[in-house]
Amino acid sequence: MPAQTHLFMCLKDNFGVLLHDPGSGRTAAIDAPEAAPVEAALKATGWKLTDILVTHHHGDHTGGIEELKGRYRCRVVAPDGEAGGIPEVDETVRDGDTVRVGALEGRVIVTPGHTSAPSTLYFPADKLVFAGDTLFSIGCGRVIEGTMAQMWQSMLKLRALPDDTMVHCGHEYTLANIRFAKTIEPDNKALAERGDEVKRLRGAGKFTIPATIGAEKVENPFLRADLPEVAKSVGLSGSPAWKVFAEIRERKNRF
Numbered sequence: 001m002p003a004q005t006h007l008f009m010c011l012k013d014n015f016g017v018l019l020h021d022p023g024s025g026r027t028a029a030i031d032a033p034e035a036a037p038v039e040a041a042l043k044a045t046g047w048k049l050t051d052i053l054v055t056h057h058h059g060d061h062t063g064g065i066e067e068l069k070g071r072y073r074c075r076v077v078a079p080d081g082e083a084g085g086i087p088e089v090d091e092t093v094r095d096g097d098t099v100r101v102g103a104l105e106g107r108v109i110v111t112p113g114h115t116s117a118p119s120t121l122y123f124p125a126d127k128l129v130f131a132g133d134t135l136f137s138i139g140c141g142r143v144i145e146g147t148m149a150q151m152w153q154s155m156l157k158l159r160a161l162p163d164d165t166m167v168h169c170g171h172e173y174t175l176a177n178i179r180f181a182k183t184i185e186p187d188n189k190a191l192a193e194r195g196d197e198v199k200r201l202r203g204a205g206k207f208t209i210p211a212t213i214g215a216e217k218v219e220n221p222f223l224r225a226d227l228p229e230v231a232k233s234v235g236l237s238g239s240p241a242w243k244v245f246a247e248i249r250e251r252k253n254r255f
């Protein structure tokens with residue numbers, strides 16, 4: 001049976017998401033920014049929390065873990081390289097490992113850059129990817145613990161996923177990301193159309209994700225740093241792609 005997901009907001013602009021296997025009844029929270037909205041989501045769906053799959057160690061992704069584990073005794077799965085900064089960890093995972101939620105099978109893709117060793121969780125049969133703060137819709141996370149070159153490699157790993165993969169990310173930043181992306185690619189027609197769609201969604205109080213990898217590939221400048229027209233637009237024609245990526249990321253930091 002295919003996976004079911006339930007998306008909701010936590011804190012100021014964090015996404016929370018529940019991933020449910022209807023066959024076994026197991027339900028995973030992808031990150032746990034805070035306990036109360038996760039519990040409200042469980043109540044709304046009637047699902048029972050069995051697992052928390054953590055993408056990275058930042059407090060706005062882990063703040064609810066202790067309280068939820070205390071209440072539900074759920075299994076906490078965290079990236080091996082960051083487990084020391086995450087409470088109540090039961091299992092750690094590394095690049096290429098499999099994570100199961102009942103019959104749902106996910107693969108861990110370690111995507112360094114935002115932090116040193118975050119897990120991006122990819123469920124190929126369900127065409128779902130949970131990218132934490134590595135990839136946002138029309139954006140990417142700040143490069144804090146890794147290098148720009150590492151983050152660019154992480155972008156390439158995610159860009160290589162099938163076009164119909166649905167991207168879930170850690171924050172509702174899409175509208176602001178599009179405003180910035182238009183400064184890099186003012187003539188990108190698909191990006192302009194996405195901008196109109198996102199404005200409509202936000203105006204109606206709706207979420208702007210999941211996006212697809214296929215759409216992100218043509219609209220997200222951070223996945224497009226190896227295109228000649230993008231390099232040209234930031235004055236770096238002929239430079240290595242990671243340098244173009246770094247320039248775009250630095251411009252976004254100042255935007």
Ligand SMILES: [Zn+2]
Pocket residue numbers: 056058114133
């Ligand atoms: Zn983060």
